Amino acid sequence: MGLAASPGGRPGSGGPRSLPDPSRRLDPAPDETRPPWPSPLLSRSRYDIDRVSARTGELAVALKGSCLCGKVTYEVDQLDSPIGHCHCKTCRKAHASPYTTTAGVLRSHFRITGGEAMLQAHESSPGKLRKFCSGCGTHVFAERPAQPHIILRVATLDEDPGQRPEFHIWVSHRVAWLDPDCPSFPEWQPGR
Template identity: 45%
Template sequence: MTSKLLGGCFCGAVRYEAAGLASAIGYCHCGTCRKTHSAPFIATALTPFEEFSWTKGRDFVTYIETSPGKHRYFCPACGTHMMAEYPAAKRRLLRVGSIESPLPRPAAVHIWTSEKAPYFDFCDDLPKLSEGLPPAD
């Protein structure tokens, strides 16, 4: 695991602190990530569930349940997505683009490639998983 990470939204209304990364950084190609971020894929990584906190805007940040038991948190002012969680499974996934601290490592895997955008072509040699989360550390 890595050291403490700080992050937040584009407008600064919401900030968070996380203990570090608990998995590889993965590029997620699932249809829901593509739709909610308006992008062909997003970078994501697990963080320890109990060691994440909103340091600013806790009562302001909001979420949408995009699939049963999965909450995606974003700033209602600027729209920045910062984190997704599965509360019942005690899993939190940071949106790597919202992290402002130096990252401990580069991305290591593509996930949910079974739902890859048809207009996107891979241009690296990273492993490609048809489903799943980034591998845990």
């Protein structure tokens, strides 16, 4: 399905039917601002990544995600900050993992589409709520309710977000036993 565009190329303006130029970057909608992550580490946002499919010329569809049992489901329109790995002790304990992979998403770009009643919260530090499925325990996102964004647990996405992690934070908490150079196998190790 094509997108209606004005001569300026804005979809949905009711102008003649045309496809956007896939090489052109889309600006955020006028009522949106750049994400609230002022940091030299976060020099690029999802706004700078092309949201037009080179194959079809249409706007990209929302990314879908879910918990392990599938009862909590959500959609995100875009990731509004780069993906990063957090090694802090709190994330390690919450996820039972050496680090967790996160990205900021503006609330206006995030929707729970199923199982909202299954979500429970744990206040891991003052004002920070970690939201998880009460059925399977999957930690889906974290939030500080007064902030305009949530912190998505990227591993809960059901598809590739089209970005790669750009940084590690809290490496002062990194576990000594994490060894990225140990042998890797596509599935189970031989002899299992």
